[in-house]
Amino acid sequence: MRPVHRAALLVAPAALALSSCGIPATDVVEAGGPASGIAPTTPVYFVRNGTLVAVPRRVPEAGDVRTALEALLQGPTAQERLKSLTTRLARQPERLWPTSAPARTQDGTTTPADTPPPSETPTEAAETPTEAAETPTEAAETATEAAETPTEAVEVTTRGDSLSVELPWYTAELSSLAADQVICTAARAYLPTLWDVESVTVTVTSAVGRTAEGSDDRCPDL
Template identity: 40%
Template sequence: MKALHRAPMLALLAVTSCGIPATGVVEAGGPASGALPLTPVYFVENGRLAALPRHTGRPGDPTDALRLLIAGPLAGERGTDSTDGYTTELPLLPTAMAPPSAAVDVSGGSPSDPSGAAGSATDTPTVTVAGNVMTIRLPAGMAGLSDLGVRQLVCTATAAYRLTRPSTGALTVAVTGGGHLVRMSDARCPSR
């Protein structure tokens, strides 16, 4: 029976005494990286919201996700006269294709604008989050959105936010500006 107890110890000695010197931590480049998570962007298909995956440089940033939404469906995703496809209830704004900037972060401010008011002169919505309340501030060019258009904004922004905060509870979203003042829960959003 004693021989059985010695077997693991002998195996450990054999492995550790193979002539390889012990070393500490070896620095070998940056942190491991892989594919960035895809951000769900909600478009309209047959009168209902449908999420399409998009790459963004800042996963988890609702403002970047809204820029992708406002750019509209990609050419191959849009319907033609003979096929159904994805559409949007949002106006395509001239600056929607501008590259993402660090104007506003989800904590309500940035180093260049701690008040969180940056981006108000742009044609894209800005997003701030305080606790479980997300505020989407629309530019003047987005007046008169339909309920489905507002839901596109809410679902896209909250889905992006949850990419890096999956345990976040229900969010209440206030959509303001552009003649809107809507409050709704993201519970109305379809699952991806």
């Protein structure tokens, strides 16, 4: 008997042994879905040479538009800045920051922040030098707190294949490119939650109540 025939005869008993043990001899066995527990990423849009550039940011779950926009407002990282990435989403100068956030009216405009009320009586207004004077440590802590960036959340409202974004009061007026940064970041963060939708329309309201609208049709991919 030739060796090739003998090898062929050995295949049948091996297949029979597998079948008798309950192990299928053929067909592909599915190994299950992809691994879970990995935080999804979404593109956030910064600027290089006047053009939008998408960079990845992790979000707690797909469709978390607010987290994506807050990452955008934080600006590029130090390493990204070394790659010439910048942002056009400027902040108002610190000297213009109110002591409290201004209220937004029904028509979308903002009202000035409340100022501290005057002392009720002359006695209350008059303080001893010891009470009025701040120690150098207290003065330094006050200056540090005033220099911190506000953390008021971005307001996001979704409706079907569109959404609206209201930026915090500490953001400056939007340029066209800055508006595109917000529109692309919000739209691409929201898009994974929609079925059979190819484009998302975004309306952005700036801190002074002006609006800009656009879609993600021309937003670059990661």
